[in-house]
Amino acid sequence: MTLFGPKTHALQERAQKVIPLGVNSNFRYWGQKKTPYVSQAKGAYLWDVEGKRYIDYRLAFGPIILGHAYDEVDEKVVEEVRKGALFAMTSELEVEVAEKIVRICPGVEMVRFATSGTEATMHALRIARAYTGREIIIKFEGNYHGFQDYTLWSTYASADTYGNARSPIPIPASSGIPRHLRDLIITLPFNDFEGLERVLRSVGEEVAAIITEPAQGNCATIEPMPGFLEFIRQKCDEYGIVFILDEVKTGFRIANGGAQEYYNLRPDLATYAKALGNGYPIAAIGGKREIMSIIGHGVAQGGTFNNNKPGIAGAWATLTILEREPVIQTIWKRGQRLMEGLKEIFEDNGIPAVISGYPTMFSFSLGVEKVTCQRDWQESDRELYLRLQEIAVEHGVMFDHDPREPWFLCYSHSDADIDETLNVMADVVKQAKK
Numbered sequence: 001m002t003l004f005g006p007k008t009h010a011l012q013e014r015a016q017k018v019i020p021l022g023v024n025s026n027f028r029y030w031g032q033k034k035t036p037y038v039s040q041a042k043g044a045y046l047w048d049v050e051g052k053r054y055i056d057y058r059l060a061f062g063p064i065i066l067g068h069a070y071d072e073v074d075e076k077v078v079e080e081v082r083k084g085a086l087f088a089m090t091s092e093l094e095v096e097v098a099e100k101i102v103r104i105c106p107g108v109e110m111v112r113f114a115t116s117g118t119e120a121t122m123h124a125l126r127i128a129r130a131y132t133g134r135e136i137i138i139k140f141e142g143n144y145h146g147f148q149d150y151t152l153w154s155t156y157a158s159a160d161t162y163g164n165a166r167s168p169i170p171i172p173a174s175s176g177i178p179r180h181l182r183d184l185i186i187t188l189p190f191n192d193f194e195g196l197e198r199v200l201r202s203v204g205e206e207v208a209a210i211i212t213e214p215a216q217g218n219c220a221t222i223e224p225m226p227g228f229l230e231f232i233r234q235k236c237d238e239y240g241i242v243f244i245l246d247e248v249k250t251g252f253r254i255a256n257g258g259a260q261e262y263y264n265l266r267p268d269l270a271t272y273a274k275a276l277g278n279g280y281p282i283a284a285i286g287g288k289r290e291i292m293s294i295i296g297h298g299v300a301q302g303g304t305f306n307n308n309k310p311g312i313a314g315a316w317a318t319l320t321i322l323e324r325e326p327v328i329q330t331i332w333k334r335g336q337r338l339m340e341g342l343k344e345i346f347e348d349n350g351i352p353a354v355i356s357g358y359p360t361m362f363s364f365s366l367g368v369e370k371v372t373c374q375r376d377w378q379e380s381d382r383e384l385y386l387r388l389q390e391i392a393v394e395h396g397v398m399f400d401h402d403p404r405e406p407w408f409l410c411y412s413h414s415d416a417d418i419d420e421t422l423n424v425m426a427d428v429v430k431q432a433k434k
């Protein structure tokens with residue numbers, strides 16, 4: 001089966017002559033004559049190079065919280081960029097953005113900026129190592145913390161390669177990751193209370209940080225079991241470990257104050273990017289004053305583009321709107337209707353489905369009754385998901401071809417968009433079942 005049309009296929013061919021796979025992130029490649037090429041987007045919609053319109057639930061992998069090309073954000077960015085895009089000096093605007101983040105995010109007392117989620121987690125890991133004087137990092141299978149080498153282990157590989165859950169084998173997600181880094185990483189299944197306890201009993205005093213996404217935003221939005229995040233908090237206190245909550249996907253999305261607000265949780269450090277700038281490049285590392293204060297005192301953190309004006313102005317406008325209007329509440333109501341509608345469609349068609357996550361960011365795993373970690377998610381029917389996705393795309397509903405990537409909603413998705421999506425999905429599921 002091919003997707004999209006002749007202009008798309010021609011552009012893919014042209015792109016592949018100068019860009020590996022013809023895309024600028026491996027995740028954007030869906031296959032030959034199956035990979036989307038976009039021309040523009042506005043609100044909840046995007047148009048491909050053929051001129052076909054889609055209701056967009058990918059939202060650039062999550063950053064678009066208000067809507068594509070959101071006028072108020074874009075106007076602020078243009079206004080600020082006209083005064084200069086980059087200075088290697090600090091502006092009042094970025095101080096204001098830092099103040100807003102500290103006000104909105106419950107566990108954040110100080111903040112430093114970066115340009116991508118990858119950089120944010122990379123900096124957070126260094127700060128944690130510097131603060132504790134230790135080197136080992138614990139991460140959970142199926143979580144993704146960006147393309148830096150330290151935590152790019154047991155992310156997208158087949159869970160069959162992960163070994164026994166009592167003694168998991170960390171699997172690098174790429175050639176080129178130094179094998180010596182394996183000595184510095186411990187991987188565990190998500191939601192594994194007992195496994196975490198066991199590992200800490202043996203090496204807890206050597207662990208610098210436990211890093212986790214609050215819910216597995218890169219593995220079908222698997223939610224934390226009740227008490228799991230609190231258990232990590234408690235264990236970090238017990239062993240003097242820095243708790244890093246990676247809110248790159250959940251920040252400014254599942255609540256204004258992200259998972260920290262939603263779960264009433266206080267990590268030591270948190271990382272942000274994505275929804276912070278509604279599509280403009282900006283990221284942040286924030287956390288406890290005591291820990292953040294070591295930056296600049298023998299601890300390195302920097303970057304030429306850390307205060308890039310489009311990112312800073314984009315964040316300023318996005319946070320202003322989030323604080324002024326019921327953005328998340330509005331998306332929540334519409335997302336809830338979408339989740340419930342999809343559940344009904346799967347039930348009507350006799351397809352077991354686990355719908356997990358939050359109305360602003362959720363996933364469905366097909367053919368399974370329960371999903372608590374990547375190991376049991378792997379049992380889900382991914383072929384059916386892909387079939388369904390390809391038919392949905394043909395019918396103008398755009399979500400990712402990878403079932404681990406959530407559906408994202410934004411403030412610009414209307415009730416009518418949800419109705420249209422549910423109508424399409426009712427037909428799509430029937431067709432895919434055949």
Ligand SMILES: Cc1ncc(COP(=O)(O)O)c(C=O)c1O
Nearest residue numbers: 116117118144145146248249273
């Ligand atoms: C939880 C999480 N952390 C970090 C990253 C990396 O962010 P970026 O792609 O901005 O480098 C991502 C990206 O999807 C993510 O989902």
